[in-house]
Amino acid sequence: MKKFKFFYYKKMYTNNIYTPIQFENYSPKKQLSWPKELPPLSIYIHVPWCIKKCPYCDFNTYVNKQNNKIPERAYLDAIRSDLEQSLPLIWGRKIISIFIGGGTPNLLSSYAIDELLNILRKLLNPPSDIEITMEANPGTVESERFEDYAKSGINRFSLGIQSFNDKHLKKIGRLHNSDQCYSAIEIAQKSVDKINIDIMFALPEQNIKECLLDIKQAIKLGINHISAYQLSIEPNTIFFKKPPKVPNNDSSANMQDIIEMELAQNSFERYEVSSYAINGNKSVHNMNYWQFGDYLGLGPGAHGKISLNGKIIRQIRLHNPNLWIKNAIIGNGNHILEERIISVNELPFEFMLNALRLKNGVETSLFYKRTGLFLTKITNKLRKACKSNLLDNDPRYLKATQMGWRYLSNLQEIFL
Numbered sequence: 001m002k003k004f005k006f007f008y009y010k011k012m013y014t015n016n017i018y019t020p021i022q023f024e025n026y027s028p029k030k031q032l033s034w035p036k037e038l039p040p041l042s043i044y045i046h047v048p049w050c051i052k053k054c055p056y057c058d059f060n061t062y063v064n065k066q067n068n069k070i071p072e073r074a075y076l077d078a079i080r081s082d083l084e085q086s087l088p089l090i091w092g093r094k095i096i097s098i099f100i101g102g103g104t105p106n107l108l109s110s111y112a113i114d115e116l117l118n119i120l121r122k123l124l125n126p127p128s129d130i131e132i133t134m135e136a137n138p139g140t141v142e143s144e145r146f147e148d149y150a151k152s153g154i155n156r157f158s159l160g161i162q163s164f165n166d167k168h169l170k171k172i173g174r175l176h177n178s179d180q181c182y183s184a185i186e187i188a189q190k191s192v193d194k195i196n197i198d199i200m201f202a203l204p205e206q207n208i209k210e211c212l213l214d215i216k217q218a219i220k221l222g223i224n225h226i227s228a229y230q231l232s233i234e235p236n237t238i239f240f241k242k243p244p245k246v247p248n249n250d251s252s253a254n255m256q257d258i259i260e261m262e263l264a265q266n267s268f269e270r271y272e273v274s275s276y277a278i279n280g281n282k283s284v285h286n287m288n289y290w291q292f293g294d295y296l297g298l299g300p301g302a303h304g305k306i307s308l309n310g311k312i313i314r315q316i317r318l319h320n321p322n323l324w325i326k327n328a329i330i331g332n333g334n335h336i337l338e339e340r341i342i343s344v345n346e347l348p349f350e351f352m353l354n355a356l357r358l359k360n361g362v363e364t365s366l367f368y369k370r371t372g373l374f375l376t377k378i379t380n381k382l383r384k385a386c387k388s389n390l391l392d393n394d395p396r397y398l399k400a401t402q403m404g405w406r407y408l409s410n411l412q413e414i415f416l
């Protein structure tokens, strides 16, 4: 049986001999056993507090009403307990990146971040040179704190700049102004080499010229990674109830084009739908998501995906910070809101949802490595995507065409 399985594996992936039409000729009756090599593993830590809820934000974030005092001690105890309870799922595995996201993680004191990283070091023993990113918002940036964060081991900051234009920052309800953006970037640059800034476009009453100015400003400041997102109006947000006047679809598409063009002219590579990097400064952590790697999510509302014993498990923690803290510390597993095995039928869509976001796609062999499934499982869908000119015909890669990337949700839907 093993030999038979290996035969298909080798034929399909090692020799790269198939095309989507040829997939049909190799349709084994049985599914492959799980690949021996587990996916790379990242750690995500969610810090759920913000000073104020932004009107467009649908993340799991909470305004701390107790005089803006974060319950740091209880939070750290809960993180430690959450991680200890999760260890059996990831025992002995190598960590490739850590991401502290939010919320506004830089509301935590430098002491808290130091202790947080020490907990991770003690329990996970990560390699000393891995990427450790921390999200931070301008306006709550103190230079000393940033240096201390870096001394504790943070080596990449991701700053929620959004725009350098005061008018637009106000329209989207941000607490910071452009001066604070510049100051935050300067402080971050003194502390670490790798910096991402988030820039939003298609903002209320924004025109193309203003959008371009934001991008030019980011380039001028020597940023090495930019995430450019279109403002989207999500349910359960203030903007959803009271929508602002945003640029129409054509203008938004033009903004997207001009951003890409400007960044390309300045040597930035658009390597993912919203991500641009210069000099190879891609985000290791996010690449692992898009390549359908594993990640353990700790903290309120954190999501995780872990491969274990031939299955892929999805976890979601309790959303409410106080409830999560209380239950995580008790240690009986009730801090997990949902834990389920991703079914074989769901896996192809989940894989494609992520992988097709990458400009260069992924090597075809990754489908098996990450899902344990033969590509024959999705032969018809691959054919349909190729026929529609949404998926590239090169059998070595699963990669969207130019058109597929433009109409990505149509392409992803094919695998639903």
Ligand code: SF4
Residues within 6 Å of the ligand: 049, 050, 051, 052, 053, 054, 057, 058, 059, 061, 102, 103, 104, 137, 160
């Ligand atoms: S600062 Fe970020 S996480 Fe916090 S409410 Fe605003 S958009 Fe959401």
